[in-house]
Amino acid sequence: MSVVAHPTDEPNPGRPGGPAQEPPPVRPGVFENGSWRHGELLHEVRSPYDGRLVATVSHASxxxxxxxxxxxxxxxxxxxxxxxxxxxxxxxxxxxxxxxxxxxxxxxxxxxxxxxxxxxxxxxxxxxxxxxxxxxxxxxxxxxxxxxxxxxxxxxxxxxxxxxxxxxxxxxxxxxxxxxxxxxxxxxxxxxxxxxxxxxxxxxxxxxxxxxxxxxxxxxxxxxxxxxxxxxxxxxxxxxxxxxxxxxxxxxxxxxxxxxxxxGDVGALVVCADADLPAAARAAAQGAFGNAGQSCRGVKRILAAHEVAEEFAGLLVEESAAWRVGDPAERGTRIGTLIDTDAVARVRTAVEAAVRGGAEVMAGGEYRGAQCWPTVLNNVDPEAQLVTEEFLAPLAPVIALTDRALDDLPDSYPGGLQVGVFTRDLDRAMNLAQRLPVGTVVLDDGPQYDHPLAPFGxxxxxxxxxxxxxxxxxxxxxxxxxxxxxxxxxxx
Structure with a gap:
């Protein structure tokens, strides 16, 4: 699939119906010494979805x-x-x-x-x-x-x-x-x-x-x-x-x-050859697409054993179909927007560079305004910018590695927040968990797992x-x- 855009990159049209809304009152942006007060700089907050004014906050200098x-x-x-x-x-x-x-x-x-x-x-x-x-x-x-x-x-x-x-x-x-x-x-x-x-x-x-x-x-x-x-x-x-x-x-x-x-991190999900692939694909989709990928502990790259990478990517494409992109205010929407159009432009450039480097876009690769569709890429070069820098976007890049390379991963891993590992071999899982230089290793789930009582860092x-x-x-x-x-x- 080629990388495409919607017919327009302009923001989405405003919500139809109803009279024009009065501008919201200015909200004070400073609370100090027991009282609210206005800062001297007015900051307009506009919806990244349709550009409407949703708030004005008086920022401080x-x-x-x-x-x-x-x-x-x-x-x-x-x-x-x-x-x-x-x-x-x-x-x-x-x-x-x-x-x-x-x-x-x-x-x-x-x-x-x-x-x-x-x-x-x-x-x-x-x-x-x-x-x-x-x-x-x-x-x-x-x-x-x-x-x-x-x-x-x-x-x-x-x-x-x-x-x-x-x-x-x-x-x-x-x-x-x-x-x-x-x-x-x-x-x-x-x-x-x-x-x-x-x-x-x-x-x-x-x-x-x-x-x-x-x-x-x-x-x-x-x-x-x-x-x-x-x-x-x-x-x-x-x-x-x-x-x-x-x-x-x-x-x-x-x-x-x-x-x-x-x-932050370029969080990895490791999928070994013996992994439960449907479960791994579900975890990958949740970690890569949840909150439009705007999470420091989300799935930023999937390191899959070469012999199952193609099958896994296909399952991930099926999972991506359930992630509806739309108006953030509608309850059926699962992906709203990125923070702004500049963020989308940066993602788009990196995806296009990955494709030039040999990656295949299997799903997604579509953009409109500040929206980015859930994108699955296969055969991504491990040195591509898309997987060596953190992108806050709904991206699921699959990198195929040999099983031996997965076992040796801790020797070259640069450090990070969390890693998810899918394998049915407990000894292998524990070997990876003990050697990976990250704060947390999550077994049989993605790196997006969190709990208020579990130390994170x-x-x-x-x-x-x-x-x-x-x-x-x-x-x-x-x-x-x-x-x-x-x-x-x-x-x-």
Missing amino acids: AREVPRGRGPVRALAAADRARVLRDCAEGFEARKAEMAASISAEIGMPVTDAEKEVDRAVRWLQLAAEAVHHLDGTSTRLSGPGGDRLAVTTPQPYRRVLAITPYNRPLAQLIVKVAPAMLAGAPITLKPSERAGASAALAVEILLDRGYPPEYLSLWTGGPDVAQALLADPATDFVAFTGGARGANAVAATAGPRPGCYEL GVGHSGHGRESVLSSARNMCFAKTIVFPAPTQGPR
Whole structure:
């Protein structure tokens, strides 16, 4: 199949029927010191599907960012658990509103946006349950100076700065907010400028359900705002999710301050010759096409044993037919849009280059406006840009390798976030799992698997640190040790 485009690359026409809509009111993009206020830069949010104006957010400029925030009152564990439970209920109650905002702003199908809210609720609930598991240790110390007792407890950092991307605008915020409240750490949110409206709504819901205002700040705006927030001496910890270029800029300003950096990956699904091919094809489709492929832990390439690669690609073509591309607001849509037409142009260029290099487009390869149809490619060169750089798009490139090459994969794998492995041979699966230099290996599923209690993070170019309910909360604390003169005497 050749790479084709729809008759027009213009945005989709607006939804028919009904009178012209009044422009939405300007939403304040800054919450600081317990109050909302407008930033000095107006930012129009337009639907990537049809170009209509869906929100206007007043972004901040760098010069508006304060420095030197003061301390906050400590919250008891029971109070933190209550806040987390109440916020979970708040998102459940306003699920439809939150999902509609996400869908309109970034083109995510509304059914996927509802799952995004469900994921946020689950994180908040599990964080509430984990409050009493964030405990310390005690150690008896013996030496020439006599016996002593060292008691070490986690102490929250003065302030956490969370810098998050657009592709999962609610989940990426709550993955930072829930552990921060679990730890008792104040947090400043700096969302992608492409997802400011959804971030502002999320903060509104948190505050409405009792999230302490002094523990929460929001600053929408560009990279200059992130740099200004990093300059605040009270920012002790950085939680960053995004690309390597942004991470390098953040790390250069953050200096030696601790942080957790999740930088994406060209995630692989390994399909061995003895794999359950229909199951592997289903997992590949979900990982490659879910959220229009805009996921850091999605399937970005399929490494299939040469003897089954053709059959597997055919099964993947069949799976792709079920992924309907359409209006993100319609419940039957499974793929909405990419973030903008520039993203589509980059994908299109890479697909065309892969075809010139010998790849065959077996399904998809179609584009319209910011939409990209689910695309299956076979016989992709392992060195093609399409599979050596991360593309946030619904692409399923199949690379045929010998079985021996699959076994030797850990020797040349550059590092990453997660890898999925399909094989019926448990010894082989465990050998790959133990040797692959990635944060997580998922057996009999794709790399897209996640759970709030499973630590998630990368190796090498994919970043460092781990995110989970408890891992993240521990990251946001430092260890405070108090040494008592003697175990039997206690403090004097």
